[in-house]
Amino acid sequence: MVAELAVVTEPLPKSQVGMTIEVPAELVDATYERVLNRLASRAKIEGFRPGRAPRQLIEARIGPAALREEVVEAIVPEVLQQAMRDESIDPIDNPDVEVLELERGRPARLKATITVMPQVTLGDVSNLALPDTPAVEVTDQMLERRLDDVREPLAxxxxxxxxxxxxxxxxxxxxxxxxxxxxxxxxxxxxxxxxxxxxxxxxxxxxxxxxxxxxxxxxxxxxxxxxxxxxxxxxxxxxxxxxxxxxxxxLPELNDELAKQLSGGKHETLEAYREAIRSDLEEAAKAMSRMAREQALVKALVDSSQVEVPDALVEKELATQLESMERSLGRQGLRLDRYFEYVGKTVPQWAADERPDAEARLKVDLVLDEFAKRERIEPSDEEVDRYIDEQAVKDEELSGRIPEVKKSQTARRYFESRLRRLKVLDRLAEVGGVREPAKP
The missing domain is CATH 3.10.50.40 (Chitinase A; domain 3)
Known part of the structure; x- marks a missing residue:
């Protein structure tokens, strides 16, 4: 269908667009004719062969209300799709459409409310207010606790x-x-x-x-x-x-012999083993500090950015979360309805409780995705392949399925998304000038 539509759009709250569409009378009449031809070809009226009954008799048999409903179902999807193409509007949910006027010989008027991806206004990444993140100091007490833990199996x-x-x-x-x-x-x-x-x-x-x-x-x-x-x-x-x-x-006594046993022969003395354990703890502490800095940076960027999360995205997020919960309960032999009965909640009550967290997660995703677009962060196929190889070294199950995973579009999208997020965090730290944690 190609017709000259008159379209007026207006921005609405919650990342929605209002659209008023005027459809030419010629297109309305042509749709009526098309619908009548289709109905006539299938109509079974006594005394007439299929498709041979007079048009007036078919219309009378169908009735004006039912005929109009058939025309609405035929014309609305086509008109709406063309109007959205003409206005470069990409919906993220099924539009809500109201037919204001529709009759033969006159232009039709439709009103649509369309949810689109929200506009994200990023905060000034180079001027984010970040709290001091103190370094995690590895104390002698932490070292002794770790040495107790490694001796536990031998107690x-x-x-x-x-x-x-x-x-x-x-x-x-x-x-x-x-x-x-x-x-x-x-x-x-x-x-x-x-x-x-x-x-x-x-x-x-x-x-x-x-x-x-x-x-x-x-x-x-x-x-x-x-x-x-x-x-x-x-x-x-x-x-x-x-x-x-x-x-x-x-616990067994800590000595050189035990240190050699616990380290698999890598360290001959207790002192060397202690230093190795301390080094491992310090590396873990650095990783924790780095994660804390990244989280603080992401929070600062999200808090300083502006985005209105549409209800449609929140509903999809909650539906996905509910499906995941149902699968998890199913693996335990439980039914979702029984679970909610036990905890004394209905699904709407659960959704209301979870809604703030779902909206917060979506806001983080939207802000970081916008930052990725601005910085043109998009992993190449070669980078995704290397990332899968790196992850396979750490995951025994994955290591045996590398060719299969690399060919799977779903798996590639998953690893590509993870790699993109890592690149975003690295770039965000670089642009945001994140300071190293202050030493106590």
Whole structure:
């Protein structure tokens, strides 16, 4: 369809464009004729062969309202596509269209609301207000903790007759209760639990030290929203623990022989091994500081930039997040509707809670994508191939599928996106003049 359309556009909030379209009467009449011809060819009217019934009889049988609806369905998509092409408008969602006028012999008028990618106004990258990022100092305490960690697998665990102490392995019976009902899937008998941060819940870690065999402790816990057991997710529960046994962990003595064993023969002395561990910790600390600086720089750029995230993008982000959650629950043998029932939420309530975070993520993506366009950052095919090779060295599963991954358009887009983001962060740090972290 090629017709002279009269189009008037206006910017609307939330990255939308309003469009009023006037369609020539000739095109309206031609569409009526085309629709009638199509309907006539399929009409079955007694006394007439298909396609031979008089036009007036067919129109009377269809009715004016139904005929108009058929014409609307035929003319609106064509007119809208041509109008958007003429005005160079690229929608990111299905436009909302209202037919204002449509009848034979007269121009038609349509009104469309179209969501487009938002305009991003970048902040001044060279003048971003960045907080000081202190360097992470590797202390002797951190070094000793790391040396304890590497000796953990070689520790001897010996039963003792005394109270529970931090660092012990306690043999415990556990009963979990929520809403007055015992949750059998979370209850355990004779379970071994190490009293160590990151292993036990903080409430239990605080309550168990000082407990003797056959004594019981009870704590109240608020389980996180994403807890693996849906019956407890986002709920308050009671955990009752009875101590049945106590074991002490004794780490092997640090000496030259152990240092050689732990390092796989790379270091002959304990002193050399200590220095190697300290060096590893310092490299990790530098990486953490670098990440903190990058995050601060990205936040400063996003905060100083202007972009209005359209609702359509937020809805797509939430839909993707919900689909991912459903797949994750499915792998655990759970249904999405049952999960929401357990946590006491509906999908709309969940979406309302997640909406601010989804919008914030999209704003970061939009700002960094705009920065990439401005700086003309686009990885070449050769760079993507090299990046896949580099990642394969770190990923055993990927290393066996390199040719397959390089041929897959989906996989290439994934690695290309990751590489682009890394290049954006490097360029952002360069342009933004990020300072090295201040030493304490």
């Amino acid at each position: 001897e665990v010996t039963p003792v007759e005394r109270e529970v102490r931090t660092g012990d392995v306690a043999v415990i019976d556990v009963e979990v209760e929520a809403d007055g009902q015992v949750v059998e899937s979370e209850s355990r008998k004779a379970m071994e639990a190490e009293l160590k941060e990151g292993v036990l819940l903080p409430e239990l870690l605080a309550a168990l030290p000082g407990t003797f065999v056959d004594e019981q402790r009870e704590v109240t816990v608020k389980f996180p929203d994403d807890y693996s057991e849906p019956k407890l997710a986002a709920r308050e529960g009671t955990i009752r623990v009875t101590v049945r046994g106590i074991k002490e962990k004794v």
